[in-house]
């Protein structure tokens with residue numbers, strides 16, 4: 190009986206300690222008095238927990254002048270070097286890495302050109318592990334301080350089991366990718382769909398900061414979307430919510446790679462723009478379409494304008510379904526050709542349903558290329574930080 194009581198006390202103690210750490214992390218820098226006020230715990234208990242966290246190297250004292258009074262007050266802040274996570278973004282033609290410290294800053298970025306679709310998943314996992322090891326070593330970070338790896342992968346991801354169910358981009362099917370990384374590195378690993386990682390990032394650090402309900406549309410070589418509600422990524426039944434690319438726009442439309450007709454992606458992805466353009470001229474890259482449009486060539490302006498119209502329609506559909514306060518446009522097509530955002534705006538009068546006009550804002554992605562690395566680092570932090578290090 191006594192033993193159970195003792196265990197309960199330990200659990201409560203641990204819970205309170207993590208809660209204090211959480212308060213310091215979110216409201217840093219903060220004084221002991223403020224923490225006492227927020228928690229309603231005694232100053233003695235707070236003092237004890239704070240000393241323990243200091244001793245464990247998780248937080249530190251900083252001296253700051255408190256506002257108004259001008260008196261120096263000892264403030265508490267987290268120790269950025271207490272723990273680290275690694276964020277990884279696997280794209281079609283490159284892999285990007287970042288080391289995130291406990292203050293959630295990326296302290297170093299690293300990018301390599303690599304085409305995962307030309308290798309098998311094991312080779313790609315091996316390469317990622319090698320690069321991560323090298324990165325940790327070059328930064329001089331003690332290996333055991335790296336508590337998690339987060340990876341964004343384009344495709345349908347079984348997020349709970351760390352399995353890539355289907356990635357048409359890389360030709361992967363049923364790949365237990367998190368396991369491959371975890372076994373090799375001996376660091377806990379979480380994987381998620383790239384756009385879900387991206388929206389988490391925009392919510393924590395970018396355009397969606399402070400928004401209650403944000404939708405993100407990714408337009409590039411494929412089309413997808415993600416939704417975050419009060420900080421929680423909406424996942425749907427099997428983490429596939431937001432697979433917009435194969436929603437049907439016209440049952441008699443263009444034939445899609447999936448075998449159906451008239452899927453959204455056959456109207457607005459990069460490949461569809463190139464196919465359209467080839468009816469007029471011999472091109473191989475979407476950049477040529479935009480260059481011709483800037484050059485006032487009629488066929489190119491027509492294609493770009495039609496793409497903007499369909500993006501506008503997509504925004505309308507999403508807004509009608511979810512009523513978000515913010516819609517973020519992201520992906521190569523939007524990030525490389527910003528003029529399309531203005532065109533989408535011009536079409537909005539025509540395509541947005543009246544009750545929603547002026548009720549939400551459309552903004553281009555703020556974090557652009559770094560969003561997934563940051564979001565993946567944050568995802569690993571959210572997953573593994575409370576369990577990590579000496580304070581477990």
Ligand SMILES: [Zn+2]
Pocket residue numbers: 434435445446447448449452
């Ligand atoms: Zn399709």
